[in-house]
Amino acid sequence: xxxxxxxISGATGDWEIVLGLEVHAQVASKAxxxxxxxxxxxxxxxxQVSLVDAAMPGMLPVINWFCVxxxxxxxxxxxxxxxxxxxxxxxxYFYPDLPQGYQISQFQQPIVGEGAIxxxxxxxxxxxxxxxxxxxxxxxxxxxxxxxPNMSFVDLNRSGVALMEIVSNPDMRSAAEAQAYxxxxxxILRYLGTCDGNMExxxxxxxxxxxxxxxxxxxxxxxxxxxxxxxxxIGQAIEYEARRQVDLIEDGGTVEQQTRLFDPxxxxxxxxxxxxxxxxxxxxxxxxxxxxxFSQEFxxxxxxxxxxxxxxxxxRFINDYGLTPYDAxxxxxxxxxxxxxxxxAEGQDAKAVANMVIGSVFAGLNKxxxxxxxxxxxxxxxxxxxxxxxxxTVSGRSAKEVFELMFEDGPDQxxxxxxxxxxxxxxxxxxxxxxxxxxxEVIDANPDKVAQxxxxxxxxGWFVGQVMQATGxxxxxxxxxxxxxxxxxxx
Amino acid sequence: xxxxxxxxxxxxxxxxxxxxxxxxxxxAKELSAIIGFVEQxxxxxxxxxxxxxSAVEDRIRGREDIVTDGGYAEDVLANAPEKDxxxxxxxxxxx
Numbered sequence: 091x092x093x094x095x096x097x098i099s100g101a102t103g104d105w106e107i108v109l110g111l112e113v114h115a116q117v118a119s120k121a122x123x124x125x126x127x128x129x130x131x132x133x134x135x136x137x138q139v140s141l142v143d144a145a146m147p148g149m150l151p152v153i154n155w156f157c158v159x160x161x162x163x164x165x166x167x168x169x170x171x172x173x174x175x176x177x178x179x180x181x182x183y184f185y186p187d188l189p190q191g192y193q194i195s196q197f198q199q200p201i202v203g204e205g206a207i208x209x210x211x212x213x214x215x216x217x218x219x220x221x222x223x224x225x226x227x228x229x230x231x232x233x234x235x236x237x238x239p240n241m242s243f244v245d246l247n248r249s250g251v252a253l254m255e256i257v258s259n260p261d262m263r264s265a266a267e268a269q270a271y272x273x274x275x276x277x278i279l280r281y282l283g284t285c286d287g288n289m290e291x292x293x294x295x296x297x298x299x300x301x302x303x304x305x306x307x308x309x310x311x312x313x314x315x316x317x318x319x320x321x322x323x324i325g326q327a328i329e330y331e332a333r334r335q336v337d338l339i340e341d342g343g344t345v346e347q348q349t350r351l352f353d354p355x356x357x358x359x360x361x362x363x364x365x366x367x368x369x370x371x372x373x374x375x376x377x378x379x380x381x382x383x384f385s386q387e388f389x390x391x392x393x394x395x396x397x398x399x400x401x402x403x404x405x406r407f408i409n410d411y412g413l414t415p416y417d418a419x420x421x422x423x424x425x426x427x428x429x430x431x432x433x434x435a436e437g438q439d440a441k442a443v444a445n446m447v448i449g450s451v452f453a454g455l456n457k458x459x460x461x462x463x464x465x466x467x468x469x470x471x472x473x474x475x476x477x478x479x480x481x482x483t484v485s486g487r488s489a490k491e492v493f494e495l496m497f498e499d500g501p502d503q504x505x506x507x508x509x510x511x512x513x514x515x516x517x518x519x520x521x522x523x524x525x526x527x528x529x530x531e532v533i534d535a536n537p538d539k540v541a542q543x544x545x546x547x548x549x550x551g552w553f554v555g556q557v558m559q560a561t562g563x564x565x566x567x568x569x570x571x572x573x574x575x576x577x578x579x580x581x
Numbered sequence: 582x583x584x585x586x587x588x589x590x591x592x593x594x595x596x597x598x599x600x601x602x603x604x605x606x607x608x609a610k611e612l613s614a615i616i617g618f619v620e621q622x623x624x625x626x627x628x629x630x631x632x633x634x635s636a637v638e639d640r641i642r643g644r645e646d647i648v649t650d651g652g653y654a655e656d657v658l659a660n661a662p663e664k665d666x667x668x669x670x671x672x673x674x675x676x
Contacts, residue, residue, distance in 0.1 A: 126649030156646030
């Protein structure tokens with residue numbers, strides 16, 4: 091096994107962090123898993139609740155096949171085993187936002203079995219993280235605890251929304267690895283279109299299992315940090331929790347298995363409830379639902395139109411466009427970014443396009459807090475501008491100015507780079523006729539220097555300087571250089 | 582298997598049913614008798630027999646992903662002992 095370089099040091103030596111994640115990904119469906127109520131985010135409280143979701147007596151669940159399809163699709167994207175026969179179970183517990191008194195989930199026989207994800211680490215290395223399973227389950231409602239001094243408010247709009255719970259093996263050894271895992275999983279889900287990956291709206295949230303041990307020891311007791319909803323918080327929560335456990339053990343204490351909450355305001359985790367009794371969910375097959383069965387043809391149909399996934403796209407960008415693994419990795423993070431790049435790179439120097447997309451477009455969007463879909467500069471315009479640098483219409487330096495002007499103008503102005511270059515007089519003198527005449531003039535006037543230059547090619551620089559002077563500095567230096575070399579017979 | 586008083590207390594707690602200490606002995610006896618009766622089934626050899634989760638000779642059916650329901654918060658809330666605006670209001674559940 092590879093040596094772990096991410097150890098944290100304590101008073102008694104180094105400690106290893108062991109991490110496993112349970113990610114809840116909301117299926118991108120219009121209706122809920124077992125009812126016809128809507129799933130849209132931000133609706134008025136309890137306005138998207140059917141009598142099934144409110145658990146009224148006699149109401150029966152009917153499965154949404156689209157959700158089943160998305161679970162299978164995700165399973166295929168995770169290169170996982172698809173189970174054509176799975177079972178829905180009841181997970182029993184009481185909470186005010188769970189009107190049924192149980193959650194319909196899958197326990198012993200999930201729809202998707204073992205798979206794997208490759209994560210990209212900072213040093214360029216790739217590590218495989220095992221996926222234990224993916225199962226379908228219902229979300230609970232939402233409780234608001236801060237609206238009233240002694241009441242909690244419950245909104246059941248989320249109740250019954252389809253979730254895919256994706257469980258990893260305890261394969262991660264640092265906060266950075268856990269973050270890379272969530273990033274990669276999110277990218278895969280978004281490429282597949284099975285979950286929108288919106289962490290702010292809770293469409294994607296992670297329960298992080300943290301334990302520590304001395305390298306080589308058995309696994310330590312784990313704590314589960316519930317519902318962490320941003321990649322940054324996942325990192326903070328892990329760092330805090332691992333340190334807490336190390337300090338606790340080194341001070342002679344023992345880690346208790348418990349559920350903890352991460353508080354973004356303090357950056358700390360705290361025990362969620364002081365519970366003496368362990369959970370006892372008393373799972374049993376839901377008698378309201380027959381086993382979930384589908385044919386191999388159903389799976390094959392879905393497999394047929396699986397899109398190109400991030401890893402495949404990255405490999406293609408490296409092979410076909412000659413990009414560096416780093417640039418390729420940045421571009422494939424979001425399918426929309428990759429598409430923008432590919433559209434801009436059509437017929438252009440792909441490396442130059444990648445540089446402009448990452449260096450100018452992404453940087454500009456970041457600064458202006460815009461999505462790629464709202465980019466003021468279109469992919470076509472980026473391609474045109476790169477083309478105009480390549481054919482020497484504009485210098486690289488002036489191109490930056492052109493880009494900024496296009497960015498400020500926004501998509502409504504829609505002025506193409508060639509128009510801006512014309513209007514602002516940013517065009518390089520690339521009229522080779524005029525440059526050639528100037529070069530000829532200098533050469534004819536200095537036969538002695540020409541002779542010297544044949545001996546010492548460095549002399550060419552003197553000719554370039556003379557020509558630049560003669561043209562008032564407007565000539566394209568590369569063009570002058572090229573012509574001087576050619577005329578002096580140095581090329 | 583027999584059910585003792587602690588087990589009854591635990592089951593009652595999980596089911597959120599109030600049971601007084603005085604009721605525990607009788608309930609333990611009753612539940613033990615029920616389980617003892619059902620346990621006779623274990624005399625059968627079920628090796629290699631798949632668990633039966635439904636007696637229906639049918640396959641699961643489903644729906645399309647179409648919104649057909651909801652939009653009646655007032656009905657959903659009609660039986661709520663307490664509500665505030667369009668929310669269910671319950672005794673505070675966090676410390």
